[in-house]
Amino acid sequence: MASEKEPYVLIGLYENLYNEKYGRKPRINKFREKWAMQDVIDSVGFDKARDLLVYYFKTTKSGHPLNFFFYNFDKMDYAKTEREKDEKHRRLLLK
Numbered sequence: 067m068a069s070e071k072e073p074y075v076l077i078g079l080y081e082n083l084y085n086e087k088y089g090r091k092p093r094i095n096k097f098r099e100k101w102a103m104q105d106v107i108d109s110v111g112f113d114k115a116r117d118l119l120v121y122y123f124k125t126t127k128s129g130h131p132l133n134f135f136f137y138n139f140d141k142m143d144y145a146k147t148e149r150e151k152d153e154k155h156r157r158l159l160l161k
Contacts, residue, residue, distance in 0.1 A: 072104075072107055072112050073099075073100040073101075073103035073104045073107060074096065074100060076103050076106075076107070076112075076115055076116060076119060077094070077096055077099055077100065077103055079116060079119055079120075080092070080094075080119055080132060080135075081094070083119065083120065083123045083130075084123075084130060086123075087123055087130065088130075092132070094132060099132060102132075102133075102136045103115075103136075105136075106118075106135075106136065106139050109139075109140070110139070110140075110143060114143070115139070117146075118135075118139050118142055118143055118146070119135065121142060121146050122135050122139075122142060125142075
């Protein structure tokens with residue numbers, strides 16, 4: 067179970083990343099989004115959720131909606147893990 071502050075920390079991180087990318091703050095209901103973010107934290111842990119959120123803003127998804135992150139964080143986690151494995155294997159092949 068995530069602590070009470072962890073979802074708000076990640077929502078704040080989302081707002082900062084969004085502001086850096088688009089030059090404006092997103093309009094979100096923090097109280098409502100807290101519950102979905104808490105589910106993400108409960109599923110993958112706080113540190114991995116933070117890493118996935120940063121990774122999400124490196125993708126080419128247009129607008130980076132928060133709901134898309136909530137519904138697809140598990141797929142992004144799988145894709146990120148597979149990409150890291152692939153990069154590791156490619157480095158080994160190039161040696």
